[in-house]
Amino acid sequence: MTRRNLYFYHKKDSEMMEKAGHLYELAEKYGFTIVNDFKQANIIVSIGGDGTFLQAVRKTGFREDCLYAGISTTGTLSMYCDFHIDDTSKMVEAMANEQIEVRRYPTMEIKVDDESSFYCLNEFSIRSAIIKTFVMDVFIDNLHFETFRGDGMIVATPTGSTAYNKSVNGAIVDPMLPCLQVSELASLNNNRYRTLGSSFILSSGRSLTLRVIQDGNDHPTMGMDNEALSIQHVEKIEAKLSGKQIKTVKLKDNSFWEKVKRSFL
Numbered sequence: 516m517t518r519r520n521l522y523f524y525h526k527k528d529s530e531m532m533e534k535a536g537h538l539y540e541l542a543e544k545y546g547f548t549i550v551n552d553f554k555q556a557n558i559i560v561s562i563g564g565d566g567t568f569l570q571a572v573r574k575t576g577f578r579e580d581c582l583y584a585g586i587s588t589t590g591t592l593s594m595y596c597d598f599h600i601d602d603t604s605k606m607v608e609a610m611a612n613e614q615i616e617v618r619r620y621p622t623m624e625i626k627v628d629d630e631s632s633f634y635c636l637n638e639f640s641i642r643s644a645i646i647k648t649f650v651m652d653v654f655i656d657n658l659h660f661e662t663f664r665g666d667g668m669i670v671a672t673p674t675g676s677t678a679y680n681k682s683v684n685g686a687i688v689d690p691m692l693p694c695l696q697v698s699e700l701a702s703l704n705n706n707r708y709r710t711l712g713s714s715f716i717l718s719s720g721r722s723l724t725l726r727v728i729q730d731g732n733d734h735p736t737m738g739m740d741n742e743a744l745s746i747q748h749v750e751k752i753e754a755k756l757s758g759k760q761i762k763t764v765k766l767k768d769n770s771f772w773e774k775v776k777r778s779f780l
């Protein structure tokens with residue numbers, strides 16, 4: 516397969532335009548066509564950090580027929596950014612390689628009140644927007660698993676396991692395992708309220724349903740990756756792994772665990 520139409524996603528301020536300009540020239544020199552409409556692209560390159568990569572994937576609609584690549588401007592490589600902006604030789608090497616290896620990342624599908632559905636690459640998060648505790652009934656498939664009372668929950672993909680999920684002591688999950696990890700945000704546990712307390716991992720094919728108890732605190736803050744959901748009131752959220760996978764460039768000496776080591780150890 517030849518992928519030659521390249522779309523760059525980045526901030527448009529003058530500093531970034533100058534940095535990106537060099538990459539535009541480089542790509543053209545190697546025979547790529549730079550397109551202004553991402554729908555015409557078969558390679559989408561974000562320039563920034565992991566947050567920019569998440570936005571690039573979201574704004575271009577989680578395309579399965581595209582290869583995504585992240586170029587870091589932050590001085591270090593990160594989980595989604597395999598190239599550093601100053602390391603053009605590595606980019607040239609990847610561009611010149613016809614048989615490029617592809618890495619696939621699972622994504623999650625979220626359905627709110629049986630209506631709107633959304634994709635997430637990192638996680639879906641839901642939390643109380645007020646000081647009062649927030650209550651949800653938690654179902655795994657059709658099983659009523661627990662009644663949660665506390666601040667909220669995070670449902671993370673494997674690649675999202677190193678982000679918000681990690682900050683609440685969730686496990687790091689190899690993206691070769693298609694699954695979802697559910698983690699609590701400050702659950703209340705006493706003789707009246709009981710939750711599992713630890714994170715749990717659901718295999719692909721399972722679904723997690725959260726039913727928000729309509730007790731007045733039913734306008735939680737919900738987020739998909741780095742974007743807030745504009746839906747205000749909610750009763751039911753369903754989360755499952757989606758059939759869609761995000762493809763990125765696989766480079767040598769850059770396995771998921773090498774990235775984890777490089778980022779955290």
Ligand code: NAP
Pocket residue numbers: 563564565566567569589593594637638674675676677678679680682739740741
């Ligand atoms: P941000 O608030 O600037 O991001 C927080 C940090 O998370 C940034 O350093 C970001 O990297 C990093 N990050 C993003 N995705 C990651 C991943 N998959 N693995 C490891 N680190 C990751 O917002 P943002 O840059 O737009 O990123 C959005 C993400 O922030 C959300 O999806 C959520 O996971 C995370 N978040 C974390 C907390 C927390 O830990 N308490 C709270 C809210 C949100 P870059 O600097 O390279 O962008």
Ligand code: MN
Pocket residue numbers: 564565566567
């Ligand atoms: Mn960021």
